[in-house]
Amino acid sequence: MTKKLMKKICLLGDGAVGKTSLIRKFVFDRFDDKYIMTFGTKVSKKQVELSRDGQEYMMTFLIWDILGQRVHNNLHAAYYQGASGAFLVCDVTRRDTLDNLEEWIDVFRGVNKEAPVILLGNKFDLVDEAQFNTADLKDLADKFGMKYHMTSAKTGDHVEESFLELGNEIIDDHLGGK
Numbered sequence: 001m002t003k004k005l006m007k008k009i010c011l012l013g014d015g016a017v018g019k020t021s022l023i024r025k026f027v028f029d030r031f032d033d034k035y036i037m038t039f040g041t042k043v044s045k046k047q048v049e050l051s052r053d054g055q056e057y058m059m060t061f062l063i064w065d066i067l068g069q070r071v072h073n074n075l076h077a078a079y080y081q082g083a084s085g086a087f088l089v090c091d092v093t094r095r096d097t098l099d100n101l102e103e104w105i106d107v108f109r110g111v112n113k114e115a116p117v118i119l120l121g122n123k124f125d126l127v128d129e130a131q132f133n134t135a136d137l138k139d140l141a142d143k144f145g146m147k148y149h150m151t152s153a154k155t156g157d158h159v160e161e162s163f164l165e166l167g168n169e170i171i172d173d174h175l176g177g178k
């Protein structure tokens with residue numbers, strides 16, 4: 001029998017790296033899309049089917065997005081609290097957004113010690129303008145034992161795969177924690 005799970009995830013990273021665009025690409029915003037606005041955030045819902053060790057799961061992601069962008073130390077703690085996983089996003093055309101990821105990791109880890117995190121190097125369609133490459137993102141990911149992907153919210157490259165992978169990691173975490 002399919003098990004149902006509902007899990008909060010959030011996206012962190014500097015302004016304009018593509019957090020909102022990644023959510024839109026994955027969720028396909030619709031007029032009847034249910035969402036809650038609170039603390040300057042929008043919560044989108046998306047269901048996916050996942051399979052782990054022969055067990056089927058219907059996973060409902062509650063994807064929290066910050067409306068506008070603030071500096072990390074100004075974010076309401078409610079944004080991170082209770083998150084079962086997170087994407088930490090940088091923009092391949094801006095090196096500083098990669099350099100700042102470590103700070104975002106600290107912020108998220110300060111509230112969620114164990115929750116799975118995947119690093120995303122977004123705007124990979126603009127690879128000709130890139131200021132860092134896959135190996136640079138991998139170095140950071142390896143340092144923290146995290147997975148990573150190069151994505152494009154524009155073309156959709158690796159967007160769905162990244163969300164499904166985070167979903168699988170959340171299920172593993174959920175099972176391990178039992």
Ligand code: G3D
Pocket residue numbers: 014015016017018019020021022068069122123124125126151152153154155
């Ligand atoms: P944020 O939510 O992290 O602040 P947004 O970022 O999703 O608002 O994206 C910021 C800008 O980057 C937007 O452009 C958006 O269209 C663009 N963008 C996001 N992801 C990609 C991507 O993968 N490739 C390209 N080429 N552009 C992307 P505007 O012009 O609307 O500000």
Ligand code: MG
Pocket residue numbers: 019020021065066067068
């Ligand atoms: Mg945004």
